[in-house]
Amino acid sequence: MSQIQPVFFYFFAGVAIAFSLLVIFKKNPVSSAFSLVMVFFAFAGIYALLQAHLVATLQILVYTGAIMVLFVFVLMLLNIKNTPIDWKGTSLIRIGTTVGVSAMLAVFFIVSFKKANFVPASGLFSPERVDEMGGNTQVLAELMFSEYILPFELTSVLLLGAIVGTVAIAMRKNKRGES
Amino acid sequence: MESLNLIKPELLTLTSEQMTALMPYFWMMAGACLAIIGSVLQSMQPKWVVFVLSIASAFLAMVSTWNTLGHPPILLFNGMMVVDSYTRFGNLLFIASGVLTSLGAFRYLDREKIHLPEFHILVLFAVMGMMLMISSLDLIVLFIAFEIMSLCVYLLVGFRRSDRKGNEASVKYFILGGAASAVMLYGAALLYGATGSLNLSEILQYAVVGNDLSIIFVMGAWLMVVGFLFKVATVPFHMWMPDVYEGAPTPVTGFMTTGLKAAAFATFIRVILSLGYGRGMIESLQAQMHDLIWVIAVVTMLLGNIIALTQKNLKRMLAYSSIAHTGYLMVGLAAGGMGAPDYSSVLVYLVSYAIMNMGAFLTLTLMSGPNDEGLMLNDLSGMSQRRPWISFAMAVFVFSLAGVPPTAGFIGKYLLFYQAVQSGETLLVVIAVLCSAISVYYYLRVLVYMYMKDPQEAVGDQRVSLWSKVAIAFMVVLTLEIGLIPSGWIEAAKAAISHL
Numbered sequence: 185m186s187q188i189q190p191v192f193f194y195f196f197a198g199v200a201i202a203f204s205l206l207v208i209f210k211k212n213p214v215s216s217a218f219s220l221v222m223v224f225f226a227f228a229g230i231y232a233l234l235q236a237h238l239v240a241t242l243q244i245l246v247y248t249g250a251i252m253v254l255f256v257f258v259l260m261l262l263n264i265k266n267t268p269i270d271w272k273g274t275s276l277i278r279i280g281t282t283v284g285v286s287a288m289l290a291v292f293f294i295v296s297f298k299k300a301n302f303v304p305a306s307g308l309f310s311p312e313r314v315d316e317m318g319g320n321t322q323v324l325a326e327l328m329f330s331e332y333i334l335p336f337e338l339t340s341v342l343l344l345g346a347i348v349g350t351v352a353i354a355m356r357k358n359k360r361g362e363s
Numbered sequence: 364m365e366s367l368n369l370i371k372p373e374l375l376t377l378t379s380e381q382m383t384a385l386m387p388y389f390w391m392m393a394g395a396c397l398a399i400i401g402s403v404l405q406s407m408q409p410k411w412v413v414f415v416l417s418i419a420s421a422f423l424a425m426v427s428t429w430n431t432l433g434h435p436p437i438l439l440f441n442g443m444m445v446v447d448s449y450t451r452f453g454n455l456l457f458i459a460s461g462v463l464t465s466l467g468a469f470r471y472l473d474r475e476k477i478h479l480p481e482f483h484i485l486v487l488f489a490v491m492g493m494m495l496m497i498s499s500l501d502l503i504v505l506f507i508a509f510e511i512m513s514l515c516v517y518l519l520v521g522f523r524r525s526d527r528k529g530n531e532a533s534v535k536y537f538i539l540g541g542a543a544s545a546v547m548l549y550g551a552a553l554l555y556g557a558t559g560s561l562n563l564s565e566i567l568q569y570a571v572v573g574n575d576l577s578i579i580f581v582m583g584a585w586l587m588v589v590g591f592l593f594k595v596a597t598v599p600f601h602m603w604m605p606d607v608y609e610g611a612p613t614p615v616t617g618f619m620t621t622g623l624k625a626a627a628f629a630t631f632i633r634v635i636l637s638l639g640y641g642r643g644m645i646e647s648l649q650a651q652m653h654d655l656i657w658v659i660a661v662v663t664m665l666l667g668n669i670i671a672l673t674q675k676n677l678k679r680m681l682a683y684s685s686i687a688h689t690g691y692l693m694v695g696l697a698a699g700g701m702g703a704p705d706y707s708s709v710l711v712y713l714v715s716y717a718i719m720n721m722g723a724f725l726t727l728t729l730m731s732g733p734n735d736e737g738l739m740l741n742d743l744s745g746m747s748q749r750r751p752w753i754s755f756a757m758a759v760f761v762f763s764l765a766g767v768p769p770t771a772g773f774i775g776k777y778l779l780f781y782q783a784v785q786s787g788e789t790l791l792v793v794i795a796v797l798c799s800a801i802s803v804y805y806y807l808r809v810l811v812y813m814y815m816k817d818p819q820e821a822v823g824d825q826r827v828s829l830w831s832k833v834a835i836a837f838m839v840v841l842t843l844e845i846g847l848i849p850s851g852w853i854e855a856a857k858a859a860i861s862h863l
Contacts, residue, residue: 293582296578296582297578297579299578300577300578300579306559308559326370329370330370330371330374330375331371331374331440331441332443332503333374333440334439334440334443334444334501334504335443335501335503335504335507338495338504338507338508338511339507341392341488341491341511342507342510342511342514344395344399344488345395345485345488345489345492345511345514345515346514346518348399348481348484348485348488349481349485349514349515349517349518349519350518351481352479352481352482352485352518352522353518353521353522353524355479
């Protein structure tokens, strides 16, 4: 089994974390959106390292290509001004607690993962097996329409529900039903 | 063309038993799709078309569930979903709460001038999410169903678009709920990494095999539990609840306290059992989890009841009382971790809580004035003289919530606490009984205002729609029926958990 190259993994993970922080701290919403694009690219890199090339490609096509462009469009249409984060309202204690607790959580996770000496249970589809069966795309396509048909179809139910709701929330007033 | 390598032919068809088992889901989906089409018809009033369609499809789904009640469990879609008696029991409860919400909301939506047909469609979708959630045996399906339910409810909470409180509630619930979903998803990922499977029964096999569980499994289990604790709103994760309950349209609040809470709790039981809780999980983790649930139960009951004492707004008071009731349910869960787990009392409690609370919120819907005003305690003064029947219904629900015999609330609490004492949780039960004694004060205060104070001027619309009348009368009858002759309900709950 081909191991993940640690150097590349740490590179992509570092990029992902750094740009995630930028998403939050950038003042300009458009730069936040583009930082998110970088995060998605880093994720795609990690997926590719895990031999999931199809997922990596889809990640770039769907997330960076479609969703983020939509984000930027919405930002453009809403014409949001640069709103600097107002730190005055938040007390130092609160910021301290937040940072402290998240750092503790991070340390806790890292230590327990290190100590775990953990051999991940191998799933059904190791990279070799996937290659044997015709590669990522074929395996994914076949599984999606047989074994995983239920979650696949349920996703469309989820989207349908979301669309209906969005129409209800976003529709102009006094169009109908509001006599 | 290359041949297909992976597809198992048996997964491409459904046997007739499987079709029968799936019928309730098909009815709901068909109802939702037809309602979407019906809502754009120009010739008729869309709200009526959608209302009738959603009630009809829910009714058909109930009938088809009812007809299969005694059938053996049926695995579907490669074991990703199961339709057993637990599922069927839950489905009936969720569909009923959806129907009652639609019935109770009809006049309310007209009054608030927000009667978009989408309301009823969203309720249908949310109910479908609940039904799928309780029947899922796979963490992916579970998560998607969870999201179907949650998304629809976020939107329903924000249905009064021009209302500031409603918007705030919706956004708050959406953001915190999203965070909770992320926590749960991370938990699911860790469980998959530890066990190599997303299937609940395979996870259970891994958990009880007796070898020491890896720390990854333990962390995944905890994160899953935390995600559910948020959804059922136990104490450290209850912050969102009072604001959301107050800001949501009143019928939606009723829907959230009954359908959503019952669905989250029932699924929580299924998941925590599949993690091996009370079923031979290794001792240390079992003890930890039991102790944590114990502590959460105590804190939730105390905090919910004590803060409810100080509330002047009825909706907010019921929100805190709903937190307290979650605490009582957690007592059942703590007891389930000890000795022979028997969750039938928890199910009976869930049903009776759903019935009485749905009734209480439907009645509140009728009492409230425009923009959900007129729900302060003062506004209820002398309600019994102005609106004797509504006051009577409210009195029944309030007695039941306080746990006074002969009502459903009494039977629910009695069974739950009896079960807990049997499992050796005497101290916990003592605390729970004391808490419910506290709760009597704020529940009965409602009655004091309604029956013993001087009447006030009427607020808002005094007309009551036929739908609400039917729904409330039904709830009153059920509350008293469970209180007087509970044996049938207990049998049903026992049968429901037999396949768990």
